[in-house]
Amino acid sequence: MGNDNTSAELFQRASAVVPGGVNSPVRAFGAVGGTPPFMASGSGPYLTDVDGNTYVDLVCSWGPLILGHAHPAVVEALAEAAAKGTSFGAPTPGEVELAEEIIARTPVEQVRLVNSGTEATMSAIRLARGATGRGRIVKFAGNYHGHVDSLLAAAGSGMATFAVPDTPGVTRAGAADTIVLPYNDIDAVERVFAESGPDIACVIVEACPANMGVVPPRDGFNARLKELTAAHGALLVLDEVLTGFRVSRSGWYGLEGVAADLVTFGKVMGGGLPAAAFGGRADLMAHLTPGGQVYQAGTLSGNPLATAAGLATLRNATDDVYARIDAVSAQVADAVERELSAAGVPHRVQRGGNLFTVFFTDTEVTDFDGARAQNTDRFAAFFHAMLEQGVYLPPAAFEAWFFSAAHDDAAIDRVISALPRAARAAAEV
Ligand SMILES: Cc1ncc(COP(=O)(O)O)c(C=O)c1O
Structure with missing residues (x-):
């Protein structure tokens, strides 16, 4: 530390001048714990934080960026x-x-x-x-x-x-x-x-x-x-x-x-x-x-x-863009199911078009009560294991994962190869 521009120091400064340090509550990482990285830039499927880490971004600004960052x-x-x-x-x-x-x-x-x-x-x-x-x-x-x-x-x-x-x-x-x-x-x-x-x-x-x-x-x-x-x-x-x-x-x-x-x-x-x-x-x-x-x-x-x-x-946002997003979303959703099953973690991957969520529960979720019945501690462990491996997931269990047409094979490979460790982390909860 000692540098005013690390995420940790920025969050401390922000917390003094902005309630909770953020301008929209989910950004504060309250649901998963830890300090949120402050972002410096985005390019295609990647985000770079002020500490110099890069992440494959599966938030895409909570949906807007279907072409990726800085198209x-x-x-x-x-x-x-x-x-x-x-x-x-x-x-x-x-x-x-x-x-x-x-x-x-x-x-x-x-x-x-x-x-x-x-x-x-x-x-x-x-x-x-x-x-x-x-x-x-x-x-x-x-x-x-x-x-x-x-x-x-x-x-x-x-x-x-x-x-x-x-x-x-x-x-x-x-x-x-x-x-x-x-x-x-x-x-x-x-x-x-x-x-x-x-x-x-x-x-x-x-x-x-x-x-x-x-x-x-x-x-x-x-x-x-x-x-x-x-x-x-x-x-x-x-x-x-x-x-x-x-x-x-x-x-x-x-x-x-x-x-x-x-x-x-x-x-x-x-x-x-x-x-x-x-x-x-x-x-x-x-x-x-x-x-x-x-x-x-x-x-x-x-x-x-x-x-x-x-x-x-x-x-x-051409037909090719939607075809690419559909394909990578399905590929990652399948991989998540595979790795969580291999690690013995109860889960349901629920899809709606090219959106999906991993619920840490073994019952189909059809309403809010069902969604709330999931094990959010498992999600938090899974989330942090992905973050440590350079994948930025939505920092809350009740969210969809978002892809863009800029998510190329290299970005998707990084996501898929991070899954086994994250699945084991969820299993250990
Ligand atoms: C379905 C839906 N409606 C409305 C909103 C509110 O949009 P905004 O955050 O731009 O006010 C959101 C935001 O996430 C949303 O997902």
Whole structure:
């Protein structure tokens, strides 16, 4: 130490000036222990920390970087855009082009650009309420939609009762119009609609949940949500912030084909810059200001750097890119299963398109209770053994592993050869 720029010293300095030393809690390594490495740079599939270690990155900024770090087309687009000015607070061509690109790939007819996934879901919920004139919303336990007050709710004591705040700072009133149901439980949804149908504005659901680990929808679950909402005059909001433009060129929609009334996007569509969107049927989007009455706005929405990075990313996200990500993800998922089995570690590798999670449990996970039943200590041991061998996994057990098209054979070989030791470390817990 003695150098102000090691990860350990930076974390100490950060902890003095930023709560917990981080700007988003999972970065603090609380779930796995230890000090988080501070990153200095990224290139293709690799991250380099300020201490000079390089890692194969399987976080990819939590999803956005499907082309890898510092892809030349993205860097060039950003440099060109920055030279022309960073923000105008007035319409720009990039916003039109990015909206057109999103609409060409998905079922939405119109989109509004925002700055984060949180803003996208918050705005979609407001629009759903404004368009239907109804107040209550339905969400599922273990589904994460950003830190929107009404979506930081947990199930109350009985089915279809008022939800309760899931964090201090959300008022009872803020959570009271949210109904939280067990994921994948269509009977529970049917009961709620039977009881409270006329009050429900929308159901919001992750297209394929990945924020409790990857827990894919049962066959027909999303389609049935669409039918039920339509039958009761409510709306379906599919949250594709994480899956959008990642699991296929059209996101989860490209794999399953359920067209929601409203869809939220983020991550990949911003190419690593803060950009997100919500979109849907034109008749619904028409309720937004300025044409309609539902207020929604943003100083930096559609920012020219963000749209340049997003467009460069999406335009380079070709069929070959998705084929490569699908292939390396499957290759690593198979290798993880093989090595954990060889080490005698109970596990389930659950896949949703090219996303997967290793659950340290021997039962299939279909909902949040199942996800929480896993052995997170085993994950922590596995995680640190991978990190020591130069592989940066998501630092929490309830996350998906993310790949990019830049993950070449050398990077994948490093991941696969680190697995036996990590599997033994998990076995020893
Ligand atoms: C499915 C989903 N929705 C919404 C969000 C919130 O996005 P943001 O972190 O950009 O606010 C996330 C973030 O991880 C997400 O995975």
